[in-house]
Structure formats: structure tokens, C-alpha cells
Amino acid sequence: MKTPIIRRKRYNPGSFKKKVDTQTDSYLPKGAPGKMVICPGCHALSTGKRWRLDEAAYAKHVQAGTARQVFCPACEKIRDGYPSGQVTLKGPFLAEHREEILRIIKNEEQRARGTNPLQRIMSLSQKSGQLDITTTDEKLAQRIGRELRKACGGRVTYGWSHNDKFLRVQWER
Numbered sequence: 001m002k003t004p005i006i007r008r009k010r011y012n013p014g015s016f017k018k019k020v021d022t023q024t025d026s027y028l029p030k031g032a033p034g035k036m037v038i039c040p041g042c043h044a045l046s047t048g049k050r051w052r053l054d055e056a057a058y059a060k061h062v063q064a065g066t067a068r069q070v071f072c073p074a075c076e077k078i079r080d081g082y083p084s085g086q087v088t089l090k091g092p093f094l095a096e097h098r099e100e101i102l103r104i105i106k107n108e109e110q111r112a113r114g115t116n117p118l119q120r121i122m123s124l125s126q127k128s129g130q131l132d133i134t135t136t137d138e139k140l141a142q143r144i145g146r147e148l149r150k151a152c153g154g155r156v157t158y159g160w161s162h163n164d165k166f167l168r169v170q171w172e173r
């Protein structure tokens with residue numbers, strides 16, 4: 001069961017009670033392929049491959065009882081507190097343009113969710129002039145780093161770890 005996007009990730013249908021960050025592929029929902037599943041956390045829908053957002057369809061399925069309710073991998077990661085990406089921002093430019101930078105980050109999340117609802121920001125925190133963002137998907141962390149570099153300049157570095165499943169992005173200006 002592979003999708004074009006994954007790299008060497010394995011999906012074991014018997015393992016879905018284990019921690020989502022190590023045992024499941026973000027793009028494969030639980031449940032039998034072909035059956036509609038809906039996530040009560042974020043209202044995403046899936047029939048076995050990718051998840052998508054469609055509020056009207058979600059409401060219809062809830063009312064008709066035609067879909068199984070299962071939390072999507074992003075909602076599970078948020079619940080369990082296991083991010084797949086982290087972006088750390090620092091530098092004097094950040095301090096002076098905080099609002100603008102936050103807007104860029106939120107916009108990028110909205111854009112990413114439009115194509116893949118599993119790409120979400122989990123947390124956003126600030127300590128000693130530094131901004132830390134965690135994401136449910138490593139690709140969103142990558143997108144945020146790229147977008148900040150494009151919009152504000154500065155220096156961005158990417159570091160993969162945990163068998164390429166976790167991406168740490170640092171942006172500084």
C-alpha cells in the first residue's frame with residue numbers, strides 16, 4: 001500500500017493502535033480501503049488514499065451515518081503531541097516584524113491544508129525572542145521555511161532526523 005509521496009514508509013494494518021508517529025503513514029487513513037471515513041476532529045474525509053476537506057460532504061455523512069468516524073493522522077498527532085516538523089525562528093528581523101511573519105506562516109498553513117488537510121500547525125510558542133512552531137507534517141515545516149526565505153530573506157537550514165520522519169527547520173534574520 002504505497003502512495004507516490006512516501007519514502008520507504010511501511011504501513012501495517014494491524015499496528016494502528018501504536019503511536020502514530022512511528023507506525024503509520026500520514027497519507028493512509030485507518031480502516032478498509034474504499035470505505036468512507038471521516039474525522040470528528042477536523043472534519044476531513046477519506047476513502048482510503050488522501051484526506052480532503054469538504055464540510056458539506058462531512059455534514060451529509062454524519063447525518064446519514066454513512067461513514068465511519070476515525071481520527072485522521074494529523075488529529076492523532078496533535079492529541080498525542082508528536083509533531084513531524086519544527087520551525088524555529090530567531091533574529092532581530094523577527095522581533096521587528098513579528099505580526100507580518102505570523103501572517104506569512106498562517107497563510108502558508110491555509111494553503112497547505114487546501115491541498116492536504118493533514119498539513120497543520122500543532123503549536124506556536126515564543127520564548128526569549130525566539131518563535132517555535134511544530135507541525136503535523138514535515139512538508140509543512142519545509143514550506144514555512146521556504147516561504148519565509150522567499151518573503152523575508154534571511155538564512156534557512158533544514159535538518160532531517162528519525163529516519164527522515166522529522167524535519168527541523170531554522171530560520172534566522
Ligand SMILES: [Zn+2]
Pocket residue numbers: 039040041042043044071072073074075076
Ligand atoms: Zn482530523
